Amino acid sequence: MGVLQHIQHQISALNDLIKINNDRIAGYEKANEATDETGLNLLFNEYIDQSKNYVSEIREYIHVLGGSPTDGTTLSGKFYHTWMDVKAAFINKDRHGILADCEHGEDVAKKAYRSALDDKELIWEDDKVVSLLTNQLEGLRIAHDTVKGLRDAAVDA
Numbered sequence: 001m002g003v004l005q006h007i008q009h010q011i012s013a014l015n016d017l018i019k020i021n022n023d024r025i026a027g028y029e030k031a032n033e034a035t036d037e038t039g040l041n042l043l044f045n046e047y048i049d050q051s052k053n054y055v056s057e058i059r060e061y062i063h064v065l066g067g068s069p070t071d072g073t074t075l076s077g078k079f080y081h082t083w084m085d086v087k088a089a090f091i092n093k094d095r096h097g098i099l100a101d102c103e104h105g106e107d108v109a110k111k112a113y114r115s116a117l118d119d120k121e122l123i124w125e126d127d128k129v130v131s132l133l134t135n136q137l138e139g140l141r142i143a144h145d146t147v148k149g150l151r152d153a154a155v156d157a
Contacts, residue, residue, distance in 0.1 A: 006122075006123065007065050007066065007067070008067075009121060009122060010065060010122055010124070010129075011062055011065050011067035011068075013116045013119065013122055014058050014061060014062050014065075014067075014069075014116075014129075015062065015067075015069060015070040016112065016116070017054075017058055017112060017113065017116060017133070017136075018055050018058050018059065018062075018069055018070050019070060019072055020108070020109050020112045020113075021051040021052075021054045021055045021058075021109070022051070022055065022071075022072065023105075023109075024047065024048075024051045024105060024106075024109055025048050025051045025052065027101075027102065027105045028044040028045075028047050028048045028051075028102070029044075029048065031044050031098055031101070031102055032044045032045065032048075034093055034098050035095065035098055037095065040095070040098070040099075040150075043146070043147075043150075044102075047143055050139060050143065054136050054139075057132055057136070058132070061128070061129055061132065094154075095154045096151060096154035096155055099147055099148075099150050099151035099154055100151050102147045102151075103144060103147045103148050103151050106140060106143055106144035106147055106148075107144065109140050110137065110140050110141060110144060113133060113136060113137040113140060114137065116133060117130070117133055117134065117137065
């Protein structure tokens with residue numbers, strides 16, 4: 001793979017992460033509409049802001065690579081069965097159901113990041129992007145564990 005192809009592959013992978021974050025934003029917006037629990041609304045808004053920050057950071061790096069960041073979601077991309085599925089699932093859900101769907105979305109987001117970091121063809125040579133993606137993945141892990149804990153507590157309640 002030539003240098004230009006290598007950079008284009010990195011830009012494509014980063015744009016996929018922007019899309020998964022845009023899906024995550026849309027998913028949490030739908031989750032917010034599905035509940036009037038203040039605590040959940042605050043948490044969901046926190047995760048919306050988190051993904052907006054992640055998108056901003058990734059966009060900056062895409063510009064460094066000389067690429068054009070996407071504005072879209074994964075609707076037409078390879079992560080179609082992600083938060084878009086979750087968005088449709090919130091109708092008539094209880095607390096446990098909403099949180100279960102959010103947890104599934106977090107699983108998908110973590111998997112997308114893990115795939116980008118583990119892709120042998122990408123060969124992330126810049127430690128800054130590896131650190132950025134690793135930190136974002138850690139934030140997603142924490143969000144996942146929080147949502148999963150709340151979901152599990154909702155069963156016991």
